[in-house]
Structure formats: structure tokens, C-alpha cells
Amino acid sequence: AQKVTQAQTEISVVEKEDVTLDCVYETRDTTYYLFWYKQPPSGELVFLIRRNSFDEQNEISGRYSWNFQKSTSSFNFTITASQVVDSAVYFCALNSGGSNYKLTFGKGTLLTVNP
């Protein structure tokens, strides 16, 4: 069985603060993919990043960075110098090799960045 846990339901920060969104996953597959999506109030799920299970290199894209640690089954997402436009619900998702046609999502973390 696959499971994704986002323990933080809501986070509120002030603009320019750094914020980390936690994601812990469970799967028995050795081949899997992890994703982060952003869902602004409009509803569209915006793809942010995909990481496969064989690549534990951390990744940085502008103000976004991701820390993948297989030892703790975590795939955390950090926003540096947050901005009001970062306010959204962020979802972590898992797609494993045995069922590579579907994503298992966490419940999401609502991030509010206040000016």
C-alpha cells in the first residue's frame, strides 16, 4: 500500500521568511516517483517537481528547493524568502512503479504568506 503524509495542515508566515513543507511517504516498491504540486485558489494543480527513487540529489530551482532522503522516507520542500504569491495549498504525491498510472496524494498543506 502507498501512503503520503503531510503532517502540517496549515502554515502561516510573514513575507520573506523561509518555510519548509514536510512530506513523508510509504511504499514497498523500490522504483517510485515523488512529486510536489501547487494548488492556488483557482483550483489548477501546478506541477513543481518530480523526483525518482534512484536520484537522491537535492534540487534547487530559484527560491524553491527539495530535500529527498530515502533513509527517512521524506521529500521536504523549502521556499526561501517567501512571497504573497506563494500562498496556496501544496500537495506531495507518490507514484510507484507497480501502479505508475496513478498518484497517491497527501492531504495538502495550506501555506499563507502574509505581507
Next chain:
Amino acid sequence: DTGVSQDPRHKITKRGQNVTFRCDPISEHNRLYWYRQTLGQGPEFLTYFQNEAQLEKSRLLSDRFSAERPKGSFSTLEIQRTEQGDSAMYLCASSLTGRRAQGSGNTIYFGEGSWLTVV
């Protein structure tokens, strides 16, 4: 056409009526997915197509739900005899798999969703 598009974006219907949603995937994407999302929850998988073939249906997809992708391009999701519990956002997504996918395989792109309210 740069993304997945869905129509209508919002639908309010009376209990017992039928509704149909349409999804146009990213051009040349061979897989198409339907998900459902309720308030405060992450999206849940409903069904998916590989080209025109519907390969899996979740147990969430009761017999009142039917999805089609007749020519392997756009898809429709119909809900018959709607119930209040059907109120949710229905998300369509697509991906490219196989040799042409190369490094982008398994990346699933979502549309803006179709909000359904059953009153």
C-alpha cells in the same frame, strides 16, 4: 494549446440530474486521468485511459459514473442521477508515456478542474 483544459469549470445541478464534463488533454499525451477532490482533501484517483482504452477504474467510481475517450483524444466523464455526495472538483490530467516520453515520463499534468455542486 499548452495545457489540459476542462469544461465546464463550474456546474450546479439538482439532485437526480445527469452531468457531463469534458477534458482535452495536452496534445499527443497518450494517457488521460480523472481524479476527484473534495474540500480539505488531496485528489483521489478515479480512472485512466491509455489512448482510447480505459484500463483501470477505482472503486470510488460507482456505476452511476461513466468515462469515455472515444478517439484517444478528449474524454468525457458523465455522472448519472447525481447525489449530494457527488459534489466535488473533478480533475482531469494527462501524461506522455513510452519512448517519446524520455525524461518527462510519469509526469502527470492537471487541468483547472470542474467544480460540481449538487443541490
